[in-house]
Amino acid sequence: MAKKIAKKAPAKAKGKAKAVAKSSKVKAKAKPAKKPALKVVAKAAPKAPKISTKGWGKDGKALDGVRILDFTHVQSGPTCTQLLAWFGADVIKIERPGQGDITRGQLMDVPNADSLYFTMLNHNKRSITLDSKSKQGMNVLERLVKACDVLVENFAPGALDRMGLTWERIHSWNPRMIVASVKGFGPGPYEDCKVYENVAQCAGGSASTTGFHDGIPLVTGAQIGDSGTGLHLALGIVCALMQRNRTGRGQRVLCAMQDGVLNLCRVKLRDQQRLKAGPLKEYTQFGQGIPFGDAVPRAGNDSGGGQPGVILKCKGWETDPNAYIYFITQAPVWEKICDLIGEPGWKTHPDYAKPPARLPRLTEIFGRIEQWTMTKSKFEVMNECNALDIPVGPILSMKEIAEEPSLRETGTVVEVDHPTRGKYLSVGNPIKLSDSITEVKRSPLLGEHTDEILSKVLKFTPREIAEIKASGATGEAPKAQAAE
Numbered sequence: 001m002a003k004k005i006a007k008k009a010p011a012k013a014k015g016k017a018k019a020v021a022k023s024s025k026v027k028a029k030a031k032p033a034k035k036p037a038l039k040v041v042a043k044a045a046p047k048a049p050k051i052s053t054k055g056w057g058k059d060g061k062a063l064d065g066v067r068i069l070d071f072t073h074v075q076s077g078p079t080c081t082q083l084l085a086w087f088g089a090d091v092i093k094i095e096r097p098g099q100g101d102i103t104r105g106q107l108m109d110v111p112n113a114d115s116l117y118f119t120m121l122n123h124n125k126r127s128i129t130l131d132s133k134s135k136q137g138m139n140v141l142e143r144l145v146k147a148c149d150v151l152v153e154n155f156a157p158g159a160l161d162r163m164g165l166t167w168e169r170i171h172s173w174n175p176r177m178i179v180a181s182v183k184g185f186g187p188g189p190y191e192d193c194k195v196y197e198n199v200a201q202c203a204g205g206s207a208s209t210t211g212f213h214d215g216i217p218l219v220t221g222a223q224i225g226d227s228g229t230g231l232h233l234a235l236g237i238v239c240a241l242m243q244r245n246r247t248g249r250g251q252r253v254l255c256a257m258q259d260g261v262l263n264l265c266r267v268k269l270r271d272q273q274r275l276k277a278g279p280l281k282e283y284t285q286f287g288q289g290i291p292f293g294d295a296v297p298r299a300g301n302d303s304g305g306g307q308p309g310v311i312l313k314c315k316g317w318e319t320d321p322n323a324y325i326y327f328i329t330q331a332p333v334w335e336k337i338c339d340l341i342g343e344p345g346w347k348t349h350p351d352y353a354k355p356p357a358r359l360p361r362l363t364e365i366f367g368r369i370e371q372w373t374m375t376k377s378k379f380e381v382m383n384e385c386n387a388l389d390i391p392v393g394p395i396l397s398m399k400e401i402a403e404e405p406s407l408r409e410t411g412t413v414v415e416v417d418h419p420t421r422g423k424y425l426s427v428g429n430p431i432k433l434s435d436s437i438t439e440v441k442r443s444p445l446l447g448e449h450t451d452e453i454l455s456k457v458l459k460f461t462p463r464e465i466a467e468i469k470a471s472g473a474t475g476e477a478p479k480a481q482a483a484e
């Protein structure tokens with residue numbers, strides 16, 4: 001079907017173009033136009049590059065040639081620029097002399113070494129120290145703006161403007177520059193607020209819908225406010241780069257953390273509207289006869305997809321806090337579930353055979369399934385269920401994930417060596433491109449690349465570099481040197 005449409009469309013368009021050309025000729029003969037007739041110029045198809053003959057993954061990286069002025073700190077911004085760096089962008093991280101990104105010194109586990117908080121969010125980047133509020137610092141920044149394609153920042157609202165880097169100024173220095181920002185809130189009553197992860201989870205609808213209906217709101221372990229927004233911002237930047245290929249100009253990209261969280265909670269806004277039509281029958285609360293209020297309640301471990309699902313105990317749950325499995329009573333596999341748990345009669349019994357009949361009995365049904373899961377380890381349940389195409393989710397601990405060989409093989413969990421902290425584990429690039437292979441390189445030491453960037457990227461002369469340094473704009477030379 002799609003093929004047919006695709007074939008037909010150009011033919012139609014051609015016919016129309018011809019018809020327009022013909023009629024304008026006829027008109028031109030009958031009555032000469034006062035104004036010169038509009039020229040119909042055939043639009044040349046954009047010249048596509050030749051198909052590479054190099055092996056997959058051997059022809060550079062997706063974002064080769066893109067240079068990022070990385071003015072990010074803490075988590076949301078750095079996750080975004082780390083992703084771009086993994087795809088090949090040259091990411092130059094500007095850090096305040098002396099201190100750098102505040103996370104370098106937060107949650108430290110090895111004395112005098114950058115924290116894991118920092119190292120795990122700043123791979124594949126270069127670091128330059130620069131006091132952006134000094135005169136010489138601003139001169140360097142101007143040169144950087146001219147040399148980069150994208151400026152990414154997640155300062156408090158207004159901080160970039162206070163520094164003197166307004167959009168108008170940046171655009172006048174480099175009209176091609178894309179300026180991408182993470183803020184806590186978009187325009188509105190809270191736009192001036194500073195925001196951290198859990199604030200965004202609360203303001204974006206996640207906390208009010210996470211937890212059990214009779215408990216307090218909960219935040220999730222997944223950093224959906226910070227890393228989630230960084231991911232959204234990275235997509236916005238790549239789109240702006242694509243548009244710039246056509247328009248030649250940069251633009252602003254804004255991702256508010258509240259919006260990013262809400263985007264990830266969209267099924268809950270769906271349920272908010274469904275409430276008008278009556279109780280949410282797939283919620284455990286319905287089967288328990290607990291009335292619904294006027295806002296989406298916390299749904300415990302109920303599945304968000306409309307298929308009833310809960311977390312059940314497995315063998316060893318008394319001592320192992322993660323001996324559990326997520327179990328979904330998906331309609332298409334219901335009969336297999338009945339056979340597996342030893343309740344073949346449920347396949348035809350009117351109280352259990354069809355999903356609507358099961359909804360008020362979910363507590364009883366999952367109780368019976370749990371009797372079965374408690375006789376097996378979570379991995380045994382996983383194997384037996386998956387052999388029958390019954391989807392289940394073993395609750396994997398971070399220890400199990402860190403030790404999982406298949407995640408090491410795919411580069412999702414990587415071991416990285418660092419000159420001052422030694423070897424550590426990190427999460428690698430979760431997005432796999434078959435022709436742009438990610439190599440995870442350690443995070444930079446504070447100011448490690450200051451000289452290199454001033455001379456090789458920004459082409460300052462040795463004399464100019466000496467002047468910049470003497471002014472204090474770059475702070476002291478880094479003490480720790482890379483061991484490479």
Ligand code: CAO
Nearest residue numbers: 074075095096131132154155156159162184194195196197
């Ligand atoms: N040279 C000189 N000054 C610098 C500098 C440099 N290289 N880098 C930063 N600064 C200055 C800024 O200009 C700012 O100065 P002013 O307040 O005078 O304008 C100052 O450092 C502090 O910046 P900040 O307000 O962004 O930092 P903060 O620690 O007070 O707040 C945060 C942190 C995260 C709450 C805030 O940046 C924010 O709300 N960001 C947007 C939302 C966000 O990304 N949150 C995610 C955080 S991760 O959980």
